[in-house]
Amino acid sequence: MNDQSNAPRGEPGNGAPRTTPVKSAIFDDYTLSEIRRAAATGLYDIRGGGAKRALPHFDDLLFLGASVSRYPLEGYREACGTDVTIGARHAETPLHLKTPITIAGMSFGSLSAQAKEALGRGANAAGTSTTTGDGGMTPEEREHSNLLVYQLLPSRYGMNPDDLRKADAIEVVVGQGAKPGGGGMLLGQKIGARVAEMRTLPEGIDQRSACRHPDWTGPDDLEIKIGELREITGWRVPIYIKVGASRPYYDVALAVKAGADAVVLDGMQGGTAATQTVFIEHVGIPILAAIRPAVQALKDLGMHRQVQLIVSGGIRNGADVAKALALGADAVSIGTAALVALGDNDPRWEDEYRRLGTTAGAYDDWHEGADPAGITTQDPALAARLDPVAAGRRLANYLAVMTLELQTIARACGKSHVHNLEPEDLVALTVESAAMAGVPLAGTDWIPGRTG
């Protein structure tokens, strides 16, 4: 390599320093691998979970706490209520929850029977509710959940009026945060005999369920539909409407107009059993940006605290719950975090995650049904790995920790009930989060888009 004139560009000879190789910020390793994967298979990428990209989130907010201008409550001594009543607007028997943290809708089919049982056991111990999913209600999940919300989905798989009348609440699912405007998806690997029968489908086919309800379009029809559901259930149980976060002000306003007792608002971090990665990462808005417009809609209609707002999508700890409540939500839902508490993505299965081409913490091929933790699977041998009693206990512990964390923050802000948290208790660390959450940038009185 003495003849410099033959050296390739960028490779000077004779010991001259080399520049560090530069990978493109936009054509990063993941992007390149996805292009190669798409080119090789001709299939779009499908996965479970919610948005993985960095988004403005609750971590961008801080509580101010109490000091001279206001005084705190004694931790561990002075009462700080956490109970919430959902659905008293029209229902004869609203839900009374001991903690404002509920378990989001997840189907038998997407989850194993053991995982569904564990969710029920954990929720029962915490005094909160669980929710069915696409595919109907199994007798086991009814038995293991004291408070069970029955989802009415576009597909109506397994929709049965007997189950409807057994439900403690009904959730009309219009959309979910991972895929606002998209329908369900359950691929052939998970359509075993029992799931196929529940959904009236041939075993082993790829199931792509509808994205629109079959018998109503628009809020005026939805109002009539809710009237029918109330007639069938004797106006006894609350009726929720679940929407993916996209246009929260109008969606919530129309849900109220349609007669909902509660609105479930799911941000783009909210998980799904399976959908296209491009849908998860590029459609919908973060929950942080959705809560204030939703609360404003309720306030404009005089319905804040009358119609409960349940928010979800990336809730991980008591601080997230406290911030969601301070922004005006009445309760939250957890899905992904609940699965992690059960044992999803646990490093104890690392060898098996490696064999699946992934690693603990990144495993999201929930649609393939090969979950080493036995949660997002219909394989009997894998599912048997999950002890529903022990997993239920872990979920109960986790819910208790989150509730205590929530109370810790509320007391530090001087609140005798977690619902007394308010936006005034919060500041933002970034201009983006200040604008989205409608609270001032820390150290200023500037709320971008509202003041100055």
Added chain:
Amino acid sequence: MSDGITATAEAQANTALDLTTLSVREANRALQSAKGGAFRLLNPGGKHALACGLSQPVSVSIEGHAGYYCAGMNQRAEVTVHGNAGTGLAENIMSGTVRVTGDASQSAGATGHGGLVVIAGNASARCGISMKGVDIVVGGDVGHMSAFMAQAGNLVVLGDAGPDLGDSIYEARLFVRGAVARLGTDCVEKEMRAEHLDLLRDLLARAGMQADPAEFRRYGSARRLYHFKVDNAGAY
């Protein structure tokens, strides 16, 4: 095409519920709590959710037009609308029979799991959408996207079918006597074998319709979309 409807409920009706004096809730409560017997629903006035959620073998004669979701989620009951019915007639029906002497609006028999829906006149768009085992017999025509994503059960149309019949259909069977404007994605004409003629004859008899099964054509799923393949991407 109302010649096929036979009187069932009204002949023995003995309890009249008048919706000029009763609320829908009061009338439905009476129907839902009855263990049997026959009822007449007077002056329905196009009200919604009439006779929905019935679970016992009662007989209900609705004497006029019904609004949305009439006889929704029906189980065991025999409901007859003497008039037209709005959107979502007998939606998610599980069992029993729902009959309409006139026309039905969109999504008649939507997602029905079982039972029989008989519409003497025409049905609008999305008749039998996502049907899961219900039998639907329509004396007249059906609108566009009927039997969309139909999973199981039988749809019989004595008249014509609008565009995109049976789009994305699964295992439901479609029988049409008249013209089909256009078949939907993955829906194809299939051979009418003896077993299908027998099935169709039985469905027509149960519906009380006069028609020769030999005049119908059968349609169903080509099953090309049951598993996603890139070469079929243009069909989606």
